[in-house]
Amino acid sequence: MSDSSKDGSAFDALLFLSFGGPDKPEDVRPFLENVTRGRGVPPERLDEVVEHYLHFGGVSPINRLNLDMIDALGSELDRRGRTDLPIYFGNRNWHPLVEDTVSTMVDDGHRRILVFPTSAWGGYSGCRQYHEDIAAALPESSDLLLRKLPHFAEEPAFRGAVADAVRAAFGGFEDGPAPRLVFTAHSIPESADRAAGPASDGGYLYSRQVAAASAAVAEAVGADDFDVVWQSRSGPPQVPWLEPDICDHLRALSDDGVTRVVVCPIGFISDHLEVVWDLDSEAADVAAELGMEYVRVPTAGTSARFIALVADLVERYVDGGGDLTVLGCGDNGTACRPDCCVPVRRPGKATADSR
Numbered sequence: 112m113s114d115s116s117k118d119g120s121a122f123d124a125l126l127f128l129s130f131g132g133p134d135k136p137e138d139v140r141p142f143l144e145n146v147t148r149g150r151g152v153p154p155e156r157l158d159e160v161v162e163h164y165l166h167f168g169g170v171s172p173i174n175r176l177n178l179d180m181i182d183a184l185g186s187e188l189d190r191r192g193r194t195d196l197p198i199y200f201g202n203r204n205w206h207p208l209v210e211d212t213v214s215t216m217v218d219d220g221h222r223r224i225l226v227f228p229t230s231a232w233g234g235y236s237g238c239r240q241y242h243e244d245i246a247a248a249l250p251e252s253s254d255l256l257l258r259k260l261p262h263f264a265e266e267p268a269f270r271g272a273v274a275d276a277v278r279a280a281f282g283g284f285e286d287g288p289a290p291r292l293v294f295t296a297h298s299i300p301e302s303a304d305r306a307a308g309p310a311s312d313g314g315y316l317y318s319r320q321v322a323a324a325s326a327a328v329a330e331a332v333g334a335d336d337f338d339v340v341w342q343s344r345s346g347p348p349q350v351p352w353l354e355p356d357i358c359d360h361l362r363a364l365s366d367d368g369v370t371r372v373v374v375c376p377i378g379f380i381s382d383h384l385e386v387v388w389d390l391d392s393e394a395a396d397v398a399a400e401l402g403m404e405y406v407r408v409p410t411a412g413t414s415a416r417f418i419a420l421v422a423d424l425v426e427r428y429v430d431g432g433g434d435l436t437v438l439g440c441g442d443n444g445t446a447c448r449p450d451c452c453v454p455v456r457r458p459g460k461a462t463a464d465s466r
């Protein structure tokens with residue numbers, strides 16, 4: 112652990128920062144408008160996604176799952192004797208919104224705040240935009256310090272927690288052919304992937320991190336063959352996004368004679384809507400049509416091993432120490448590198464981005 116950044120002061124609260132999701136049907140449209148403002152997502156795609164949420168009564172599971180994680184994390188920190196670090200919940204796109212949460216934290220007297228974002232990855236949506244959320248939540252002039260914790264894609268305990276869940280899924284099959292292991296993460300525009308990461312490393316940080324974490328999990332479970340595919344794309348069809356899509360890939364596997372798949376949503380830490388709809392409904396339907404046995408692995412977020420990892424990350428930084436040079440880490444919304452995970456302008460959307 113590098114001590115170079117240590118300034119002697121401990122942090123006095125933790126902000127658990129996530130994506131957000133609707134809590135009732137009336138929230139769905141305004142939530143989606145927050146997510147896609149200035150992003151060139153076609154209105155027909157939004158209409159489709161509204162329907163996905165309405166299949167669940169207009170309630171995304173994401174808020175309850177985040178609150179479950181916060182509960183478990185609070186107990187774990189207590190168990191470690193860290194009883195002095197209250198955890199607050201804030202989101203980018205829906206209530207409780209991060210700016211309201213930060214203002215409550217300030218009212219409660221907190222000035223040095225660690226931030227745990229619920230994304231493992233680099234890239235605009237998973238990293239840079241969380242920095243922007245932090246910057247936007249800062250009061251005009253203040254003595255606040257909000258320090259964002261780094262990406263956890265490389266953490267052995269993250270990979271281990273995912274591997275535990277994959278192993279359990281493999282254990283559920285009767286004798287027969289070994290199932291094909293398929294990892295999936297949120298697709299992003301190819302241009303956004305090229306812009307992800309420090310430019311000095313050639314970009315592509317997001318797809319590289321997903322591929323490396325998937326390979327490590329496959330190795331841990333002893334799977335020689337595995338695939339990394341993408342899900343939930345939303346841009347206009349003429350804009351290239353990361354491929355193959357999970358549903359197309361299931362068809363290709365079936366053509367190759369594969370009859371059993373284990374699908375692991377390594378890209379996410381909770382079974383939120385993109386998991387319970389896009390995988391448990393859409394992809395599962397495709398697999399059923401193809402006559403494939405299909406098992407979806409639970410996400411790692413509420414496992415004891417994952418919660419212990421978050422507690423470890425917090426403890427690494429909470430006393431003012433910890434390495435500030437690792438990717439994803441930054442203070443008050445200043446990204447880890449000026450050229451890291453820069454936003455990409457969408458074609459035809461050069462100036463409409465302000466929010």
Ligand SMILES: CC1=C(CCC(=O)O)c2cc3nc(cc4[nH]c(cc5[nH]c(cc1n2)c(C)c5CCC(=O)O)c(CCC(=O)O)c4C)C(CCC(=O)O)=C3C
Binds near residue numbers: 133230
């Ligand atoms: C990389 C990535 C992550 C993983 C990292 C992280 O976790 O942060 C992620 C997570 C999530 N994405 C989510 C939901 C949505 N994402 C959308 C749209 C988009 N996601 C993108 C990327 C990512 N997204 C992108 C490039 C877009 C296009 C618009 C844009 O350029 O920004 C849309 C708009 C409609 C649509 O087109 O689907 C929705 C509703 C939910 C919540 C689910 C729930 O409510 O339970 C979560 C956790």
Ligand SMILES: [Fe+2]
Binds near residue numbers: 236297
């Ligand atoms: Fe998304």
